[in-house]
Every structure is written in C-alpha cells, then in structure tokens.
Amino acid sequence: MTNLNPGEPASSALLVVGSVALDTVETSRERREEILGGAASFSCCAASFFAPTRLVGVVGSDFPAEHEAFLRSRGIDLGGLERAPGRTFRWSGRYAADWSTRTTLDTQLNVFETFKPKLPAVWAETPFVFLANIDPVLQLDVLTQVKRPRFSACDTMNFWIGGKRADLLRVLERVDMLLLNDEEARQLSGCSSLPAAAKAISALGPKAVVIKRGDAGALLFQGGEVFAAPAFPLDNVVDPTGAGDSFAGGLMGYLAATGDTTSAGLRSALVAGTVLASYSVEDFSLDRFRALDATAIRARVAAFAELVRFTTPKI
C-alpha cells in the first residue's frame, strides 16, 4: 500500500462488496480462459494502492489458491470473502477489434446465486463503502450491516435498472455517490442529455453522480458543478475488462486515503481512478496491477496533468 501521508494516521479503510469471478475473455488477438476477474477483484486491487481495503464476496470451492494469494499480496483483507461449496461465478465475453462492442457469451452465477453478504462484526464501522455492481438487494443488505459510513458509493447496470428498479431506488436513497455509464444514466433517468440525467439521478438521493464513458472519459456532477476527466489515450489496450471497476476502486481508495470528500477531493479522486483504469486495460485480468507501484502511478498522474494542461485563451 502507498502511504499517502507519511507520519500521519493510517488512511481510513474501504469496504467493497461485489463479484469475484473467473473470466474467459476473447479479444481480436488472444483468448484467455478462467482468469481472475469480477468487479470486486478489480475495485479492491485498484483501491489497495491507496487505502486498506476489505473485500466482501463469495467464491466456490474451485477458486484457485493463487488468485486468493495474489489479492492478499495486495494487502486486501479477505475476511469477508466466503468460500461456498460449488463453482465460482463465471463470465465470458468477446471484444470487437476496435473495442467498440463487447458481447457477453456466457454468465454463470453459480455460488453468487444464493450469496448473502455477511460482514465480520469489526467491519461494521468501515468509514468508506463501495457497493460494486451486484443485485441491489445485496447492496442494501450490506448498507444495513455498516453503521453510518462516512461516504458510500454504488455502481449498477441496465439489468437492475430494468428488473429491480424499486430495490435500486432504495439503495440510491442511502448512498452519497452513484457511478454508472452513459446508457445506464439515460435508462435510469429517462433523460437523453447527460447533465439532465445526472440532475434527475441526484434527486433520487446521491449527491454526486459519476458517468463513466469508457475511452471518452468520465463526468462528475455534484452540487451544480461538473468535472470532466478525459480517458488516457492508450496505444496498447490489451483487455478493457474491469476498466470501470478499476476506475471506481481507484477513486474510492483515493477518497478513503485522503478523507477529502469535498468537490475538490472528488475531482482529484476521479483523476486517481482514471489513472488506475488506464493501467488496468494494459494487460489481461488484474495482471498489470502485479507490476504496478506508486512510482508508476505518480508518473501517469503527471502525464494526465500534462494531457489536460492548457493556457486559458485570452479573448
């Protein structure tokens, strides 16, 4: 873990609930089978570069010990990772050559079908909480187990917006921030313009709304302000799986590390998330994170600042 403030108290912990999966990924160049994936894996791993991170999720008896060892090696606390009899959640997808589309080939919920998150009692006081994209009923379940977190955020997807809207709305009433992509924002709000969509979503509860737009970057709407963070233009995208989860994890980990949830703090956290997401896609699975360190993160943060640097036109 990076110590953000040497000599100061350790940063606050972040709790993440979400999927841990075995992914089979096909790109135009390569196919990889049963590699470590899942929203919680990516989010926790990205967050672990900034803050103590706690994972709540479930794997089956077939989950490889080496994956567990890798997550532990990142300092992630697996005290909330249940090992259930049966097979681990599996996802399989294929990307178009230009990354413009992703086709889901197979989804097997397996042990996730009957998952009931159970937080270790000592985790009830975790100040930062990220509810990755899972059934909103489970997200709500976790929210009731943590006592008044300082800052909570959730992700969601079209499947829940369409199929479990009432449950999702109950989650939204209780979280500080929602992260979702542009299509999901339009679906949830019924508004076609993103500023209008964000405003409508904020009225449902979350003070901050982050709209993720893949290689078009991300937008943060909060208190009437908008912040636009372009994505990092990359020459070497290997596997975009988990980019959004790495973005969210980097963002939430940075928030937990700094404790700064003001508008300025959220903007910086979006940049941290952008940087982690940009690294995530440079290899399959979480492999790019294996070789990543604070120096590399710092270098890309500097490159991001250079990417958006400009002198205000004089008019």
Add this chain to the structure above:
Amino acid sequence: MTNLNPGEPASSALLVVGSVALDTVETSRERREEILGGAASFSCCAASFFAPTRLVGVVGSDFPAEHEAFLRSRGIDLGGLERAPGRTFRWSGRYAADWSTRTTLDTQLNVFETFKPKLPAVWAETPFVFLANIDPVLQLDVLTQVKRPRFSACDTMNFWIGGKRADLLRVLERVDMLLLNDEEARQLSGCSSLPAAAKAISALGPKAVVIKRGDAGALLFQGGEVFAAPAFPLDNVVDPTGAGDSFAGGLMGYLAATGDTTSAGLRSALVAGTVLASYSVEDFSLDRFRALDATAIRARVAAFAELVRFTTPKI
C-alpha cells in the same frame, strides 16, 4: 470582431474554402427547411469572432440575400464567394433523439459540382488557411493559389478517404494540420488505436493531427504530445449540424488572431474551438452566433477552465 489585443496590430487574416449550403434538418423535436449551412459558413462565422475572415466558395442564384447579409454582418469578407447560375448546394439530414446517429437524407451538389475556387489576387498572401471538408482536388487548387501560408489546416471525410485517396495524400503532404473524426482517422491510417492513427497520419505530412470525437471532445496530437479537450456537457442541444466546422473555425480563427502556432498556442486554440462548437449546437443553423459576443465567449472559456480544473492527486 473581437479585438484580442487592443492597441496591437490587427490579427492575421484567415482564409476558409468550403461549402455554403441550404440545409434541411430534422431533429426529434423540429424540422427546419433550407436554413443556412455548409462547412465554410460555420467555420467562417466561428472564426469571425477572433480574426478577419475570408470566404472562398460558391452559391447559386437562389441563395437568399439575407444569408449573405448575415455573413457580411459578422465581418466575413465574401470577396471569394462566387455566385453561379443554378441552385445552391443542398444537404438534408435527420438526427436520432439521443443524437447518436445522423442519417443523410439527401445531398444535391448543384453549383458545387462544377466549382473551381478562384481567389482574389490580394488574398494570395493570406497567412492562415483552412481547407474545410471538400474534394481534395479543390483543396489542392486553393493551396496552389496561396503563397506559402504561415499555417494551413484541412478537414476531410470518409468519402474522400475512400474515393480520392491519392489527391488527399497530396493535400496532406502540404498542410500543417489535419482535423478529422475518430472513424475517419481509423479509415485513413488503418490503425484502431487513436494515438497510433495520429502517428501514422503525421507521417503523411501534417505535424498536428486533431481528432474530433463529438460529445467526447477532441484530441490534439503534435510532436509526441497529446492534449485532450473534453466537449462541453450541454443540456440544451438543439442541432449538432456544423459543430465540427464551428470547432475548426474557432480553432483556426484563434490561431490567426494570436499568431501562436506553438504546442501551447494550439492547445489554447482547441479550447477556443470547443467553446465556439458548444455555442453552435444550441440553435439551428448559425443562429446562436447571431446573439453571441466576446462576453459570452469569455464566460464559457471560464466555464471550460472550471470544467477541467483539478488538484493533482498526491501519491
């Protein structure tokens, strides 16, 4: 015209060649017939807020006097606008409700079919030149009529990349900058990643490559540097027609006004272009420009700076 540097010499002139058209535009809310359009109209009008602007193009005998009067009212020099017997160029298109797609319903070249650009002799020394999206043969024709412009840029489209590639390549050998959208960049270069596409295109001639991505903003590649300018998130898009041309015109007009074609100057110019494009789409045709002034432009430049403002994460 905005005087950028009161007390200093007048800014350099910008010459624009391209289409002047009568557009019929259908959005999900409204349909407008035979409104003023065309790449040169949008580009010149946007540029006219910054620099003396000269239009080279053609209209038919049916071109309404009020449109000509409006262009003149923006200070645009129409000394290169030919009035030919016949009908003005017409374009007709329809937008999807979420603006994600545009369908061209009709294109009538009319007087544009036999157009041969003829520059007034005194315009041969124009220091800044923008070749808007027209047949590369005509672009080349204009380039041979201006004597060593200080800075030249061109736009193009899929139709010319596919159908007149050899002519387009001859233009590219001679211009300083190419503006095109992401699909066109991929088509021209054969590269799927945008940084790779920009690099390949630069090798064909233009030192600077600007990739326009609509509401995902624009990227400037130059001398190994990248600059990302997000688009302005708008709540009130009325008609996106001409956004890219307004962007290019604002960019080139600002360059002509400042004379600063360094990397820093180009970055500022992209921001100026982004601001003009964001205004352009707030009404049909060039109507938003009718009510625009330096104060409004300055206000949105400030809003853009606020949109991308952040404190570098400390890691």
